[in-house]
Amino acid sequence: MAEQSTVLLILGMHRSGTSALTRVLNLCGVDLGTRLMPPAADNNQHGFWEHLDAVDVDERLLHHLGRSWWDTRSLPQGWLHAPGTASLRPRIGALVRDEFSGSPLWALKDPRLCRLLPLWLEELKAAGVQVKLVFMLRHPEEVTASLARRDGISAAESGTLLLLHFFEAALASAGLPRSVVTYQALMDDWRGCVGRIARELDIALPLSEAVEAEVERFLSPSARHHHAAGQSPALSGSLNGRVYRLACESGDSAAFWAGAEELLRVWRMYQQDFVPYVNELQDMLAIRAAMERREAKPLSAAGGGDTLSMTPLTHLQFRMITGLQDGVGRLGQAAADVAATVVQVGTESAAGLSGQIATAVTAVHESLGSLRQDLGQVSAALENGLQQLAGQAAREQALEARLAALQQENAGSAASQERGLAALKQQLDGAAELAAARQEQLGTLLATAVQRLEAMELREQQREDRRLGRRLRRLLSGK
Structure with missing residues (x-):
């Protein structure tokens, strides 16, 4: 060289x-x-x-x-x-x-x-x-x-x-x-x-x-x-808009990088407070996406003809996700660049988690001999899922607290931030309600699994009783 x-x-x-x-x-x-x-x-x-x-x-x-x-x-x-x-x-x-x-x-x-x-x-x-x-x-x-x-x-x-x-x-x-x-x-x-x-x-x-x-x-x-207008709303508050506007207004690159120091400070704050939360939720969505791409193959329950497959999205989940996808990213504040993605991913994660747990529940029906062990695994998965939901709620509270601090720090744009935070709070409330609904549904799934276990054990006991009856009749008849 x-x-x-x-x-x-x-x-x-x-x-x-x-x-x-x-x-x-x-x-x-x-x-x-x-x-x-x-x-x-x-x-x-x-x-x-x-x-x-x-x-x-x-x-x-x-x-x-x-x-x-x-x-x-x-x-x-x-x-x-x-x-x-x-x-x-x-x-x-x-x-x-x-x-x-x-x-x-x-x-x-x-x-x-x-x-x-x-x-x-x-x-x-x-x-x-x-x-x-x-x-x-x-x-x-x-x-x-x-x-x-x-x-x-x-x-x-x-x-x-x-x-x-x-x-x-x-x-x-x-x-x-x-x-x-x-x-x-x-x-x-x-x-x-x-x-x-x-x-x-x-x-x-x-x-x-x-x-x-x-x-x-x-x-x-x-x-x-x-083509976009030079002074469009995208340049008034979003972090991406501020970067582009700085490039348009700077006389040279030295002036741009000097002005970018403040924007870099804001980005470092996002990395600390928002990015880990986004990463965790998107990891869960990636798992769900992989599961949805997998070919759907029904699982047969041993000893019966029942088949189970992955539970599809409910109408409520679909409506909430679609609504968020249509409206996400429209908040005008700098925090909305990342916070909007947090809202979108946070709501979808409940559906992703339910898909994972539903798959775990179907394992109960793989074989009669391992029903008790499978049920224990399902219970552990349910408990872990509830813990994740609780952790999400805590992180959502931390997110709200941080956004409140950002609102105070950016006093110059308090009115527009208040509208953005209200929209974010509304979406977070919707996510919390969905999480509560999923928790109730998980309890129902567990109860159903227990009932099926008891029914299978009863059928097994009935078959054993019939076998003993046939043996007793043969003994009595001398055959």
Whole structure:
């Protein structure tokens, strides 16, 4: 690797304009390598400009970690030193050596880099490459609309993904040379964006008449399908909106990162108070989703013809979940970026938990000889489920207390926060009522299991009595 080799890491959320920015830099002389992802007519017809080997490393790593690009959970603790991570480290070094050993200035673009940046920084440093970063930001409403159209992702999920992609990358890249541009600025004045990146990162991005003509042909306004108003509600209170507005209003990247310190402080608070709660509930939902994807195979009870399968969602559960999905993510405060997801996941978790316990109850009917042992296992599962519900209630109380503190801290937006907190409290009350209903239903399931056990034991005793009667008749008849 040449001593002066420099890589530009293009960082940004999916659908934020990183493809357009990467291609513009490529036309200005930045090497992207030879193995690029092909365009997709129904997705990104002008090209992704992502190196296939880099994307493959990131996809494999997320798979090893039990995650995906659309997963809103935190990465597992200690992921940077996990065996799956270690197995992929040599591939990063091989990519640098095989594709860019003769390139003084090259770039990698993959939105997954935002969350996996610590690994790439370590391996690029080990390869002797100088790392500089370009952050690409787009109006949150445009990103949300694009993800909803392409992937069917909800506004709450998109908002949380935006938070994770920006703040995790911002924290991991602290102290490194980094420039920040917006998609709107690129479309309005791409020359100014290129000049700003070159100036702030101290790199050469020469322009010629031929290059300018090629860029003008590439940046077609028709490729942009979603437009959001500059001063929309998304920029007035949400944390994602504040990040984007800061990027629009900052004269240069130094001013942006200075202003972002306060936003980073808020994000660290979210990580401490909200993120663990979201992670736990989403882990439970992931288990439920896996169970629902499994092929439904009825279980036959030994000694009878009864069949049991997973209990479907009740009409009440379906109505509550659908209502939350329609309305979640609309609170205007910064806390709502994460809190709305907490509400959505918290309500759905009751249904997820009921599915797990219902599956445990069906184990009672697997064999007559192990009925007593199975019933004990069901009782333990029920007790554990009730403990989890109690723990959820405690965490919900802690969440309410924290939101109350946030309301006092943000006195300037007290009126709008009060509306958001009232909506959140209403959803939490609904979750508590659902949990109570599930507790009552679990008691009914246990009573039913006991009744079935007693009925089976009675049938067994009756069969034994009939056998003894037949033996007695044979003895009396002398046969």
